[in-house]
Amino acid sequence: MPQDMEQLYQERLNRYVTAMRNEKPDMIPIRPFVAEFVAKYAGMTCQDVAHDYTKAFEAAVQCARDFDWDAVVANMVYVWTGLAQAAGLRYYGIPGIGIPANTGFNYIEPPEEQAFMREDEYDELIDDPTAFLYNTWLPRVSTEVSKIGEPATYRNNIALTKSAMAMMQYFYAFGPQVGRLRSECGTASAIAGIFKSPFDIIADKMRGYVGLTMDMHKQPDKVLKAAEAIMPHVVNVGLTTADPNNQVPIGFWMHRGCVPFVTPQQFDSHYWPTLKPCIEEFWKNGHQTLFYAEGRWRHHFDTFRELPERSIVFHCDQDDIFEVHRKLHDRFAISGGVPNMLLSWGTPEEVRQFVLRVIKEVAKDGGYILDAGAIMQNDTSVENMKMMTQVCREHGVYGSGTYKTPVATPPCDLPSSVESRKKVTGLAGRPAPHVKPGVCFPWEQRAKDLPEITGDKALVQKVWEDVDALGNMYIWQMLLSF
Known part of the structure; x- marks a missing residue:
């Protein structure tokens, strides 16, 4: 790649990393989470970018190039609906298939009586979450996959094959896309x-919100045990998909834990005890977590302060960004807070004035990353996006002499961070699940089915476990990503 482009990339990465350290870079980094907005800007439909990820990739590159942004997501329209169709997922409204082609894909939560997990199935989930996902959850969320005990149909077989291969194809495409963003x-x-x-997982894709609300009254202990059973598995997904260089954070999409979805008491009894250890485990392993706090979370700001300094970047959606700054900025970097309604329906001058205030009051000491409150769809005004970017570039430059090129270490490897990572508990001391995270069919069971291994037993075991892990990745990514 051209040397000047690589130099620009390094400057922007350093700027972004410095801000996530809650320090002051040379200027405020701009990191907009733009989804269907990229389609609008590139002259495409929502169907284009949801159903053909190569078009989404192209639109993301075009926006990054034209807007002079520091960091973006390689594809914020992350759910590839071509894969969702291959798997026959019931819970998506797909642009151009049953809904208008220029409406973003949407999640359709089933009625309570058709929830993908029944109220009497907690024990099965607790015993082996991965087996539950394959045996019970997947056949219910798919129009194609056969239920256990029913004949495996032609449609069942090709759906599993196509969706698994499509997932690998899609994931492997992200490396070159990240490379394009860097080089171009x-x-x-x-x-x-x-x-x-x-x-959130239980509420989103298993019991549904209504079902979980009832369970919190009828069988709260089962809900807690189920959430505890899921913990090591989602931590495994987070760690195995995280940045190997420990520079950019793990994305955490926060859904049902805020008021009014659950009470503060339920947050304290169920949500936080099964979340905090996961975030600590990421921190122990050198990773920050992006708290993408969808909704309003002001009731829990004091609780979030229990986490180690710098361990998270708090993204402000519908909370007051100025209150977020007052309550959290001494411990964590902050991003977002520019209202989506303003960017969609406000005037450019209103956008200008709000961003100027954010620069003056929130970003004055560093540790701030400019973004909207929530993911930007195709109702976001191009003119307002240009204004937000322009104002930040013109007025978001820190005074001469305040910026030092950061030491070439990731956010979690600063001396103070290293010490705090040694003090957190994470998942240590918790009972190990009888089927380890990342495993579907344990080697110990598989070995009983094989003839005597006369050669290199360790080699056979390693290859079995590596391939078995792909099966684990498929079902957990289906749950978390699609």
């Missing part, structure tokens, strides 16, 4: 890895 735009990749809280 000088833009850093904003996040790596995926994580959701165990409580």
Whole structure:
């Protein structure tokens, strides 16, 4: 790649990393989470970027190049609906198939009586979450996959094969896409890895919100045990998909844990005890977590302060960004807070004035990354996006002499961070699940089915476990990502 583009990339990455350290870079980094907005800007439909990820990739590159942003997600329209169709997933409204082609894909939560997990199935989930996903959950969420005990149909077989191969194809395409952003735009990749809280998973794709609400009254102990059973598995997904260089954070999409979805008491009894150890485990392993706090989370700001300094980047959606700054900035970097309604329906002058205030009051000491409150769809105004970017570039430059080129270490490897990582508990001391995270069919069971191994037993075991892990990746990514 051209030397000047690589230099630009390194400058932007350093700027972004410095801000995530809660320190002051040379200027405020811009990291917009743009989804269907990229389709609008590139002259494409929502169907184009949801159903053909190569078009989504192209639109993301075009936006990054034209807007002069520091970091973006390689594809914020992350759910590839071509894969969702291959698997026959019931819970998506797909642009151009049953809904308008220029409406973003959407999640359709089933009625309570058709929830993908029944109220009497907690024990099965607790015993072996991975087996539950394959045996019970997948046949219910798919129009194609046969239930256990039913004949394996032609459609069942090809759906599993196509969707698994499509997932690998899609995931392998992200490496070159990140490379394009770097070489063609000088833009850093904003996040790596995926994580959701165990409580959110039960609410989102298993019991549904209504079902979980009833369970919290009828059988709260079962809910807690289920969330605890899920913890090591989602941590495994987060760690195995995280940035190997420990520079950009693991993305954590926060859904049902805020008021009014659950009470503060339920947050304290179920949500936080099964979330905090996961975030600590990421920190122990050198990774920050991006708290993408969808909704309003002000009731829990004091609780978030229990986490180690710098261990998270708090993204502000519907909370007051100025209150977030007052409550959290001394411990964590902050991003977002520019209202989506303002970017969609406000005037450019209103955008200008709000961003100027954010620069003056929130970003004045560093540790701030400019972004909207929530993921930007195709209702976001191009003119307002240009204004937000322009104002930040013109007025978001820190005073001469305040910026020092950061030491070439990731956010979690600063001396103070290294010490705090030694003090957190994470998942240590918790009972190990009888089927380890990352495993579907344990080698110990498989070995009983094989003839005597006369050669290199360790080689046979390693290859079995490596391939078995792919089966584990498929079902957990289906749950978390699609």
